[in-house]
Amino acid sequence: MSHGPLPDRDDRANAAAGTGLAAAIDRGLAILNSIIVVFAALALVAACAILSYSVLSRALFKAANYWQDEAAVFLLVGATFMTAAYVQQNRGHIGIEAFVGLLSPLANKIRLWLVDVATFLFCAFFTWKSWTLAHEAYVDGQVSNSMWSPPLAIPYSLMALGMSLLCIQILVQLALPFAGAKPFAGAKRP
Numbered sequence: 090m091s092h093g094p095l096p097d098r099d100d101r102a103n104a105a106a107g108t109g110l111a112a113a114i115d116r117g118l119a120i121l122n123s124i125i126v127v128f129a130a131l132a133l134v135a136a137c138a139i140l141s142y143s144v145l146s147r148a149l150f151k152a153a154n155y156w157q158d159e160a161a162v163f164l165l166v167g168a169t170f171m172t173a174a175y176v177q178q179n180r181g182h183i184g185i186e187a188f189v190g191l192l193s194p195l196a197n198k199i200r201l202w203l204v205d206v207a208t209f210l211f212c213a214f215f216t217w218k219s220w221t222l223a224h225e226a227y228v229d230g231q232v233s234n235s236m237w238s239p240p241l242a243i244p245y246s247l248m249a250l251g252m253s254l255l256c257i258q259i260l261v262q263l264a265l266p267f268a269g270a271k272p273f274a275g276a277k278r279p
Contacts, residue, residue: 129168170251219249
């Protein structure tokens, strides 16, 4: 359990102030992530509305609901994967804090950088597999096994695009310390 800001987290992990390429990409990602979060929030509200409609129409009118579950799942997949870069940007993921207080600030920075490298390697593999799935689904014309039969390229593409953004976000976080970029001074702590 932590009380107060953690020493291994910047005020805003990737809101870099500077003029380098990494800082410019970071600012662009921050804007893009903010836009994506708004659309993801709308997708979550839409998924809730669709599922609520499904329950009510089935209970009250005995109506068939062959499309509602899949539509909600597609919206949830999109919202989850497309916002992964935003979560990484703000270091909103779950972390184990056992070593933070035991290590020096330099050791914590090195630890965080190494965790980011390992995370990038895993996410890069996941991204590659996601693009492979999306391509196969598109080329083969794969559809779901329901009566509605929407193309599977839709969720696979959202997954691949979200993972690609996450990889770019992690690469920027890895590059910022070497680019000499500093976090914005006015950023708020989470």
